[in-house]
Amino acid sequence: MSDAPELPELGELLSALTPPAPVKRKGSLHANTVAELRSMIVTGVLAPGARLNERELCERLSVSRTPVREAIKTLIQDGLLRSLPNHSAVVAELDADEIAALVDVLAAIEALAGELAAARMTDEAVAEIGMLHYRMMLHHSRGELPGYFEANKAFHRRIIELSGNSVLGWVWDLLSLRVDRARYSSNLWPTRWKVATEEHQQILDALGARDPERAGRALRDHVRNGLSGLVAALREREAAPRG
Structure with missing residues (x-):
């Protein structure tokens, strides 16, 4: 049996040479989601009176429901969204x-x-x-x-x-x-x-x-x-x- 060291697999070499992908920070994800949702409201993509659909927003923004829900809370505080009794939200009308x-x-x-x-x-x-x-x-x-x-x-x-x-x-x-x-x-x-x-x-x-x-x-x-x-x-x- 040979005493030569076993060569690593190609995948192992690539893993060692490739830096790990940056992890999205929670704060950045929240800020980005808020900014994108705010832009949709400001530009009229989401019209005044439109009811928000969380599932559709998750797909459109490529995020999970948690950052979408947190962004909605933020924009309710900012006055761009209005909360409904059933916990959903609509785009606030211009007053x-x-x-x-x-x-x-x-x-x-x-x-x-x-x-x-x-x-x-x-x-x-x-x-x-x-x-x-x-x-x-x-x-x-x-x-x-x-x-x-x-x-x-x-x-x-x-x-x-x-x-x-x-x-x-x-x-x-x-x-x-x-x-x-x-x-x-x-x-x-x-x-x-x-x-x-x-x-x-x-x-x-x-x-x-x-x-x-x-x-x-x-x-x-x-x-x-x-x-x-x-x-x-x-x-x-x-x-x-x-x-």
């Missing part, structure tokens, strides 16, 4: 009074951020905001609303960051959970979408001129103009007789 109240607060916050940011703008910051505006214009020219919405949010978030006020950023993030769906819906009207791009140019010009007053006014008007039409449409629908 005109709530959106109007959000507009008042968001307009004031973004106006203040614009004033603070304009006073602190550097050439690099102006160029950065300009690139985000260019991305929005590119998506608008292609009719790509999801891409436009993403660039639009990055545009507004960067102005908040450039204000240098961390409290503004904290409050803005909280409001975004409620106002994103309304902002997305407002751009479904082609005429409003086009005007929004022109208003973003005015904001960019005011920031580039380092003009706090003009920047604040441009952002305040932009927020109000963007959502006033949606509020009016919702109030008209709410006032209409139900047949």
